[in-house]
Amino acid sequence: xxxxxxxxxxxxxxxxxxxxxxxxxxxxxxxxxxxxxxxxxxxxxxxxxxxxxxxxxxxxxxxxxxxxxxxxxxxxxxxxxxxxxxxxxxxxxxxxxxxxxxxxxxxxxxxxxxxxxxxxxxxxxxxxxxxxxxxxxxxxxxxxxxxxxxxxxxxxxxxxxxxxxxxxxxxxxxxxxxxxxxxxxxxxxxxxxxxxxxxxxxxxxxxxxxxxxxxxxxxxxxxxxxxxxxxxxxxxxxxxxxxxxxxxxxxxxxxxxxxxxxxxxxxxxxxxxxxxxxxxxxxxxxxxxxxxxxxxxxxxxxxxxxxxxxxxxxxxxxxxxxxxxxxxxxxxxxxxxxxxxxxxxxxxxxxxxxxxxxxxxxxxxxxxxxxxxxxxxxxxxxxxxxxxxxxxxxxxxxxxxxxxxxx
Amino acid sequence: xxxxxxxxxxxxxxxxxxxxxxxxxxxxxxxxxxxxxxxxxxxxxxxxxxxxxxxxxxxxxxxxxxxxxxxxxxxxxxxxxxxxxxxxxxxxxxxxxxxxxxxxxxxxxxxxxxxxxxxxxxxxxxxxxxxxxxxxxxxxxxxxxxxxxxxxxxxxxxxxxxxxxxxxxxxxxxxxxxxxxxxxxxxxxxxxxxxxxxxxxxxxxxxxxxxxxxxxxxxxxxx
Numbered sequence: 001x002x003x004x005x006x007x008x009x010x011x012x013x014x015x016x017x018x019x020x021x022x023x024x025x026x027x028x029x030x031x032x033x034x035x036x037x038x039x040x041x042x043x044x045x046x047x048x049x050x051x052x053x054x055x056x057x058x059x060x061x062x063x064x065x066x067x068x069x070x071x072x073x074x075x076x077x078x079x080x081x082x083x084x085x086x087x088x089x090x091x092x093x094x095x096x097x098x099x100x101x102x103x104x105x106x107x108x109x110x111x112x113x114x115x116x117x118x119x120x121x122x123x124x125x126x127x128x129x130x131x132x133x134x135x136x137x138x139x140x141x142x143x144x145x146x147x148x149x150x151x152x153x154x155x156x157x158x159x160x161x162x163x164x165x166x167x168x169x170x171x172x173x174x175x176x177x178x179x180x181x182x183x184x185x186x187x188x189x190x191x192x193x194x195x196x197x198x199x200x201x202x203x204x205x206x207x208x209x210x211x212x213x214x215x216x217x218x219x220x221x222x223x224x225x226x227x228x229x230x231x232x233x234x235x236x237x238x239x240x241x242x243x244x245x246x247x248x249x250x251x252x253x254x255x256x257x258x259x260x261x262x263x264x265x266x267x268x269x270x271x272x273x274x275x276x277x278x279x280x281x282x283x284x285x286x287x288x289x290x291x292x293x294x295x296x297x298x299x300x301x302x303x304x305x306x307x308x309x310x311x312x313x314x315x316x317x318x319x320x321x322x323x324x325x326x327x328x329x330x331x332x333x334x335x336x337x338x339x340x341x342x343x344x345x346x347x348x349x350x351x352x353x354x355x356x357x358x359x360x361x362x363x364x365x366x367x368x369x370x371x372x373x374x375x376x377x378x379x380x381x382x383x384x385x386x387x388x389x390x391x392x393x394x395x396x397x398x399x400x401x402x403x404x405x406x407x
Numbered sequence: 408x409x410x411x412x413x414x415x416x417x418x419x420x421x422x423x424x425x426x427x428x429x430x431x432x433x434x435x436x437x438x439x440x441x442x443x444x445x446x447x448x449x450x451x452x453x454x455x456x457x458x459x460x461x462x463x464x465x466x467x468x469x470x471x472x473x474x475x476x477x478x479x480x481x482x483x484x485x486x487x488x489x490x491x492x493x494x495x496x497x498x499x500x501x502x503x504x505x506x507x508x509x510x511x512x513x514x515x516x517x518x519x520x521x522x523x524x525x526x527x528x529x530x531x532x533x534x535x536x537x538x539x540x541x542x543x544x545x546x547x548x549x550x551x552x553x554x555x556x557x558x559x560x561x562x563x564x565x566x567x568x569x570x571x572x573x574x575x576x577x578x579x580x581x582x583x584x585x586x587x588x589x590x591x592x593x594x595x596x597x598x599x600x601x602x603x604x605x606x607x608x609x610x611x612x613x614x615x616x617x618x619x620x621x622x623x624x625x626x627x628x629x630x
Contacts, residue, residue: 002506004623007616011583014613018586123549123598126542127459144452146459148542156540158451191460342593342603350595351602400579402629 008403012386015400017340019393024332024339031327040319042292042307044096045077049307049319052078064319080106080289097291108242109310111288113249117280117346120235126150129191131198133214133221140193147171149184149203174220175213181206187213188236188248195240199247202236202260210236212247212267225267231258234279246270249286255279257295259313273315274306281346292316336391337361365391372398379404408503409511415498416485416515423484424519427477431527434473438466439534446538458543462596465535465547471592474558478520482565485516486618490569495625509622513566513615520562524555549604550597556607557591563614564588570621572629580621 038051048063052074061074075082075089079096083106086092094100127146135141145155145164153171155164182205189201200214200221210225210233227233231252238248250258250269255276258269274295277284283298293308300323307317332339338356369387372395376383383404387394398404417424442465445454457463489495498512499505528551535544564584571577591607593599600607 003616004620007620010613010616011620014587014610015583018583018590022586022589123546123596123601125459125546125598127540129456129459142452142456146455146540148540158455161451161536161538161540191456342590343595348596348599349602350593350599352606400583402573402576402624 005403008401012397012401012404015397016390016393019396020338020340020390021342023392023396024336024341027331027335028328031331033326033328035323035326037303037321040294040296040303040305040321041078041081041287042294042317043077044080044289044291049305049317050078080110080291099290101290106290109288109290111239111241111286111293113237113239113286115237115249115251115284117283118344118348119237120279121347121349123348124186127156128187128189128201130155130189130200130213130215131191131193132218133198133200133216140195140198142193149187149201151183171213171220171222174222175211178211178222178224179209180211180222180224181209186235188238190238190240196242197240197244199238199240202238202248204233204236208233210250210267223267225260227258227260227267227269231256231269236260251279252276257284270313272306272313273308275304333357333360335361335364337365361391362388365389368392368395375399376404408501412501412503412508412511413515416512419488420481420484420516420519423480424523427480427523430473431477431523434467434470435527435530435534438470438531441467442535442538451538455539455543458539464550464597465539465543466531466551471551471554474520474524474554475561475588475591477523478558478561478563479565481516481520482562483569485512486566486569495570495622499622499626505622505626506619509570509619513563513618516562516566517559520558524558528555546597549601552604553591553600553607556604556611557588559611560591560607560614561588563611563617567614567617567621570618570625572621572625576624576629 038053040049040051042048043050043061043063046063048065050061050063052061054060057071059068059070061069061077063069069077075085076091079086079093083092083103087103092101092103126148128149129143129146131140131143144159145157145167147153147155153168153175155167155171156162157164180203185204185206185208187201187203190199198214200212202225203211203213205211208228210227212221212223212225214221227250231250232254233250234253235251236248237251239246244262246259246261247267248260250260252258255278257272257274257277259272261268261270272293272295274297277297277299281300285296285298287294287296288310291310293310293313295306295308297304297306302320302322305319305321306315308315336357337359338354338361341353341355342350344353365388368391369384372387373380373384376398383398386398390397449457454463458465489498499508501508503511528548532544532548535547561584564580564587568577568580568584571580587610590610
């Protein structure tokens with residue numbers, strides 16, 4: 001047959017590609033262990049960053065100078081983190097740093113938020129659920145319709161699966177009046193009916209303007225936040241925080257983080273005093289309390305912790321912990337100069353991705369190539385080069401293909 | 408000659424094709440009953456919320472493997488008889504170039520499989536459109552696309568494995584086939600495959616050549 005050799009090469013390439021993915025997956029399963037970082041939080045008692053190891057029952061806390069603290073001291077030195085325990089023990093102070101506190105106040109000022117690149121890089125249906133923001137009864141109720149927002153706004157009634165023209169027109173008119181331009185780039189909301197209140201959606205229009213859209217008493221509430229005047233907006237994460245101080249977190253295309261503050265009906269982006277991070281690779285975590293926010297940026301090489309004043313979000317302290325790496329890092333470096341994956345912790349999409357680990361792995365490839373040559377009695381040069389490039393996957397491919405292996 | 412070859416393939420596969428058509432029809436009817444019951448019991452609002460917020464699948468869980476099963480059964484029913492007593496030798500001696508003979512056989516199988524998948528999807532889309540908006544239907548189709556491609560690839564792999572004349576190599580081919588099929592069945596959110604699909608389509612095109620390689624080995628008398 002005319003194309004026998006070409007087809008054989010394609011089969012060889014398929015085996016190799018599957019091997020470049022499958023073999024590292026197996027090796028990773030055998031060697032991978034998650035990164036082991038302590039829990040880092042700012043101690044308002046010490047005015048220092050502290051490290052907490054919950055596995056250590058006797059001395060769970062240590063400061064960055066290496067001093068260790070027992071459980072009772074840990075509770076006292078970190079009253080924001082342990083206020084429930086302090087309340088239960090009857091040890092909750094009346095004031096912290098001169099501010100009178102109550103459990104309600106502490107709860108309302110408590111903030112927890114996590115950004116992962118895969119929260120943004122995710123397939124979307126293009127349908128959204130809009131709650132009534134001022135429900136007549138307590139609690140939010142799942143509405144009877146959903147809306148689409150890509151090229152126009154349309155509410156679709158779930159019971160009839162038909163467009164609710166009257167409601168759609170009402171919102172469309174208001175959007176037009178407020179200067180909204182379709183197509184919508186993205187719409188971000190929090191369609192969880194268990195949240196304390198609803199702030200609807202934040203939508204980026206075609207011109208890059210960020211609009212706030214919600215439904216109040218069945219009527220559209222649409223405002224241009226004008227945040228794009230100060231921020232080159234990349235994405236937004238809505239968070240209906242208890243004290244209603246802000247609407248959520250705004251990320252610029254340069255990787256800066258802001259909160260979108262709510263001030264007298266206006267929207268003010270306030271920058272967090274932390275360095276820009278890579279929105280496509282790094283993770284961000286915010287754990288805030290009445291006085292301090294601990295912001296953690298997790299990168300491939302380690303974690304940075306920034307302590308911010310909760311009022312002005314200015315940095316007052318910083319700590320860095322290097323990533324120690326696992327067996328997988330060492331093994332992959334020596335076995336595979338590169339490998340293939342189809343999934344990623346940074347994305348919900350599947351597609352082939354090549355990961356380079358360095359050039360050390362080519363030494364193992366060269367050794368395999370030398371062994372491989374002895375196994376083949378034809379196309380020796382081709383086999384040697386093929387194994388040198390593709391390593392174990394290439395060797396397996398050649399061994400499984402009758403056109404190449406020793407007959 | 409092509410008509411005769413198609414008729415020959417139909418004679419071999421008419422039972423399995425009818426069985427597959429029945430299984431597809433039964434699966435569609437089950438899906439209709441299931442969807443109807445879901446909307447009656449839970450209500451449209453709850454179902455839509457679950458689909459949008461929890462990524463609840465519109466189709467029964469087992470349906471993802473159905474196209475692959477169809478591809479494998481069709482492939483085996485078409486090519487196992489050819490390998491019994493080496494009847495393929497006779498087929499390849501028909502007055503047509505061997506590549507055209509193999510291509511005709513494969514095109515027949517792919518057309519049958521494609522027709523089954525296409526018409527099932529069409530009926531499914533028409534039916535589900537009365538329950539769900541177009542965005543949800545589109546997302547379902549994006550999710551189902553890798554399963555359909557798995558069916559077509561599975562069929563071509565079955566042909567590749569069956570026509571291979573040497574048992575040891577057949578086992579190797581089966582191992583390669585099984586591992587490659589995993590690419591179509593990663594557990595992921597609806598729509599996650601959207602950028603992967605072009606690569607899977609490429610794999611279908613490449614796999615079309617594999618049975619020719621086995622046929623060539625068969626003709627060369629590989630032992």
